[in-house]
Amino acid sequence: MTQLLLFNVTNGLIIGAFYVLMALGLSLILNLSNVINFAHGGFLVIGGYIAYTITPYVGFWGALLVAPPLTAVIGLVVERVLIRPLYGRDPLYSLLLTFGMAFIIEDGTRFIWGPQGKPVTIPAFLAQPLSNDLFFITGYRLFMVAVVMIAVALLFLLLRHTRLGIRIRAGTLDLETVAALGINVQMLRSLNFAVGIYLAGLSGVLAAGQLGLEPTMGTGLLMPSFIAIIVGGIGSLPGTLVGGLLIGVASGLTAVFLPAASEAVIYVMMAVVLLLRPRGLFGEEGMMS
Amino acid sequence: MSAVQTRKLIVLAAIWATLLLAPYWMIPLGGYTALATRVLVLGLAAMSVNFLLGFTGVLSFGHAAYFGLGAYGAGLTLKFLAPSTPLALVLGMLLGGLCGAILGTLIVRRRGVYFAMVTIAFGQVFYYIAFQWSSLTGGDDGLRGFSRQPIDLGLFKLDILSNANNFYYFVLFCFALVAGAMAFILRSPFGRTMIAIRENERRARFLGIPVERHIWIAFTLSCFFMGFAGALYALVNNFADPRGLHYSQSGDFVMMAVMGGMRSFWGPLLGAAVFVVLQDYLSSITVNWMSFVGLLFVLVVLFFPRGLLGFLQRSKA
Numbered sequence: 001m002t003q004l005l006l007f008n009v010t011n012g013l014i015i016g017a018f019y020v021l022m023a024l025g026l027s028l029i030l031n032l033s034n035v036i037n038f039a040h041g042g043f044l045v046i047g048g049y050i051a052y053t054i055t056p057y058v059g060f061w062g063a064l065l066v067a068p069p070l071t072a073v074i075g076l077v078v079e080r081v082l083i084r085p086l087y088g089r090d091p092l093y094s095l096l097l098t099f100g101m102a103f104i105i106e107d108g109t110r111f112i113w114g115p116q117g118k119p120v121t122i123p124a125f126l127a128q129p130l131s132n133d134l135f136f137i138t139g140y141r142l143f144m145v146a147v148v149m150i151a152v153a154l155l156f157l158l159l160r161h162t163r164l165g166i167r168i169r170a171g172t173l174d175l176e177t178v179a180a181l182g183i184n185v186q187m188l189r190s191l192n193f194a195v196g197i198y199l200a201g202l203s204g205v206l207a208a209g210q211l212g213l214e215p216t217m218g219t220g221l222l223m224p225s226f227i228a229i230i231v232g233g234i235g236s237l238p239g240t241l242v243g244g245l246l247i248g249v250a251s252g253l254t255a256v257f258l259p260a261a262s263e264a265v266i267y268v269m270m271a272v273v274l275l276l277r278p279r280g281l282f283g284e285e286g287m288m289s
Numbered sequence: 290m291s292a293v294q295t296r297k298l299i300v301l302a303a304i305w306a307t308l309l310l311a312p313y314w315m316i317p318l319g320g321y322t323a324l325a326t327r328v329l330v331l332g333l334a335a336m337s338v339n340f341l342l343g344f345t346g347v348l349s350f351g352h353a354a355y356f357g358l359g360a361y362g363a364g365l366t367l368k369f370l371a372p373s374t375p376l377a378l379v380l381g382m383l384l385g386g387l388c389g390a391i392l393g394t395l396i397v398r399r400r401g402v403y404f405a406m407v408t409i410a411f412g413q414v415f416y417y418i419a420f421q422w423s424s425l426t427g428g429d430d431g432l433r434g435f436s437r438q439p440i441d442l443g444l445f446k447l448d449i450l451s452n453a454n455n456f457y458y459f460v461l462f463c464f465a466l467v468a469g470a471m472a473f474i475l476r477s478p479f480g481r482t483m484i485a486i487r488e489n490e491r492r493a494r495f496l497g498i499p500v501e502r503h504i505w506i507a508f509t510l511s512c513f514f515m516g517f518a519g520a521l522y523a524l525v526n527n528f529a530d531p532r533g534l535h536y537s538q539s540g541d542f543v544m545m546a547v548m549g550g551m552r553s554f555w556g557p558l559l560g561a562a563v564f565v566v567l568q569d570y571l572s573s574i575t576v577n578w579m580s581f582v583g584l585l586f587v588l589v590v591l592f593f594p595r596g597l598l599g600f601l602q603r604s605k606a
Binding site for chain 1 (some may be wrong): 342398402411413594
């Protein structure tokens with residue numbers, strides 16, 4: 001029983017780490033640009049497939065380094081060409097646009113790489129379980145969690161200590177004033193979008209090593225990431241971090257006792273949070289309205 | 290009567306004449322009656338979404354849930370409760386509307402993108418319930434094993450199951466009822482208030498209008514309409530599909546409304562007609578129809594944000 005419990009909690013934490021990476025990217029874009037990026041899962045898939053394509057040439061480590069920035073570049077182009085014209089308009093339009101793009105990306109990856117799942121080879125030493133008792137903790141899973149932790153730490157350092165990060169945070173609070181101070185807001189939005197997509201690409205590479213690749217894999221991760229944001233509190237990145245881990249563990253634990261409800265439980269958590277604390281766990285008053 | 294009023298009457302008469310004669314002009318054009326019925330039902334759903342989106346200015350992206358609930362409500366009624374088509378319609382509408390009313394209280398204080406996010410997430414709750422509760426809903430396979438029943442009109446029974454034309458006119462009758470109710474509400478003082486909230490929420494609040502309560506009522510009403518449309522859709526297919534509750538279906542409805550023209554009453558019906566016919570055609574000629582639908586979304590957003598009717602009115606002016 002202890003082992004089963006531990007197994008599911010670990011699983012939950014690892015899934016939660018994915019949610020966190022996805023949700024942080026979504027949250028960055030939502031906070032600064034007021035765009036719900038429905039195509040975020042699509043960018044995750046693109047990151048994964050880029051890694052799959054270049055692994056034979058550069059190896060897994062090369063893919064881990066190269067695929068996320070490439071994804072971010074694609075994201076940058078998309079932002080420039082398609083999303084930028086919509087900033088002044090009702091958020092409905094960017095929502096519909098990214099929604100349509102999610103279709104195109106899913107169908108496009110299926111067209112290019114085929115509907116069958118693709119494996120990404122990970123280095124042999126990472127694929128080993130660490131011990132016989134804890135068979136489920138493979139080196140790769142630990143490695144994944146470590147990468148997510150490093151990425152999150154770097155993101156928070158970026159936001160706190162670099163000029164770009166400080167501008168992003170200021171823009172989240174009051175974009176008009178930031179613009180009035182002579183900062184190029186368009187550029188800021190582009191860079192912020194690229195950072196968000198970089199995180200999606202990174203989670204794509206990591207997910208590819210663990211779960212294999214399928215054109216539909218991004219869609220499944222999108223909804224929990226939304227909920228992570230709502231539970232943690234819209235507008236708060238630490239909230240998103242906590243929210244993602246929380247719903248990951250909660251669905252892992254529920255899988256032990258009531259497997260059928262493991263997906264429903266995160267929605268229940270969201271409803272409870274919205275009832276008791278409408279702004280979310282770490283949200284600031286007034287951010288959500 | 291002023292010229293504007295006359296023109297409005299002529300347009301209205303033309304719309305109803307087109308709808309009434311649809312089974313006769315569709316077939317020579319290569320359509321089929323069932324396609325017209327589907328356009329009518331999905332158009333009604335898109336009009337219900339637009340009741341909220343276009344006239345109250347609130348972006349719900351989870352309305353498919355209430356559509357799907359209506360469908361399951363109607364299906365379960367016919368399968369387990371009583372073989373009565375009107376009862377199925379009423380119970381389906383109630384299921385969608387009441388669930389909407391309850392969730393509406395949680396959602397109503399959010400605005401803009403946050404409203405959209407929370408509605409999407411709550412909509413998915415019902416999707417998972419329909420998907421997981423296999424013993425009742427049939428799970429992934431959907432709810433089968435029911436069919437629409439003849440309508441008992443006292444003197445004779447109207448066969449709507451095997452006669453496609455009869456069924457079309459039955460749906461058109463239902464459509465007229467709901468569209469009439471919508472138009473009536475929009476012309477009432479309450480409807481004017483909805484539009485006032487859309488135009489300037491802060492000013493409406495300063496005028497003493499309880500904005501949250503109005504949005505909640507508008508949300509609930511549109512969920513009732515949505516549930517009714519969903520119940521009709523279950524009758525169209527004799528089948529209820531869990532994917533009918535999924536947020537991608539909500540996206541389709543919003544798209545129909547935007548493509549037709551959000552600011553007009555009939556726009557969403559036009560949008561639904563274009564969308565349904567296009568999807569029907571694309572899925573018959575290519576397996577990559579999803580890309581084309583996605584491309585349609587992107588193109589409409591970038592080049593026709595006011596929709597077809599908005600575009601026509603603009604170029605006329």
